[in-house]
Amino acid sequence: MIVLEGVSHDFDDRPVLVEINLALPERRIGIVGANGSGKSTFARLLNGLVLPKIGRVLVDGIDTKKDVKAIRRKVGFVFQNPDHQIVMPIVGEDLAFGLKARKVPKAEIASRIDAALARYNLGHLRERPVHLLSGGEKQLVALSAVLVTEPEIVVFDEPTTLLDLRNRNRVAAAIDALPHPALVVSHDLDLIAGFERILMIEDGRVAADGLPSEVLPFYRERMR
Numbered sequence: 001m002i003v004l005e006g007v008s009h010d011f012d013d014r015p016v017l018v019e020i021n022l023a024l025p026e027r028r029i030g031i032v033g034a035n036g037s038g039k040s041t042f043a044r045l046l047n048g049l050v051l052p053k054i055g056r057v058l059v060d061g062i063d064t065k066k067d068v069k070a071i072r073r074k075v076g077f078v079f080q081n082p083d084h085q086i087v088m089p090i091v092g093e094d095l096a097f098g099l100k101a102r103k104v105p106k107a108e109i110a111s112r113i114d115a116a117l118a119r120y121n122l123g124h125l126r127e128r129p130v131h132l133l134s135g136g137e138k139q140l141v142a143l144s145a146v147l148v149t150e151p152e153i154v155v156f157d158e159p160t161t162l163l164d165l166r167n168r169n170r171v172a173a174a175i176d177a178l179p180h181p182a183l184v185v186s187h188d189l190d191l192i193a194g195f196e197r198i199l200m201i202e203d204g205r206v207a208a209d210g211l212p213s214e215v216l217p218f219y220r221e222r223m224r
């Protein structure tokens, strides 16, 4: 479980997150908020991409400031733009990258990549140059590259924003089918409407926290 204790963060003395206290045990948590409200920063705190200036973020009791390597192993992060995440030119190489960094044996790397690509019927893309993939394929490859490292929790930062409707639906189905607990930052309210819990961030604070049926109508009203 992820816990935030008295978390505040600023960039160049400009407050971005203020006094956040949360325990996040649910399997599906959505995070909404206006542009610039602090959602990405919040998401990045959860796997140590951002370390809080004040307070602590704990993942299964481990402080992100104390053991960021362990946190990265536990919490996978899927970026809004897969181009910011995919580092190798060929799909299979990209999936191998994180496993090599974790010193996974060669034979196991091959079988884990096969299994990860098979999950989304992407096996035929294994030798494909990344730049030839469609947006939806790229996002699913980026998700596969995270899942192949076997994280316990997955954080998504606006995973459907860049996608057309068909690809958005593929990624939504992938998130839905994921056995992992997932936290999803999104402006796509349909994507998170079936989640267990929604956090609404406003000016760096948690302005609403509850069921989608409570928080989403409130958020829609705030955005009018």
Ligand SMILES: Nc1ncnc2c1ncn2[C@@H]1O[C@H](COP(=O)(O)OP(=O)(O)OP(=O)(O)O)[C@@H](O)[C@H]1O
Pocket (backbone or CB within 6 Å): 011, 012, 016, 033, 034, 035, 036, 037, 038, 039, 040, 041, 042
């Ligand atoms: N690395 C950084 N350095 C300086 N300022 C930053 C940095 N990252 C974010 N900010 C600023 O912090 C504020 C919150 O940004 P954040 O990306 O967390 O918002 P967001 O809610 O995810 O926005 P959006 O919906 O537009 O993606 C913004 O004003 C942004 O410009």
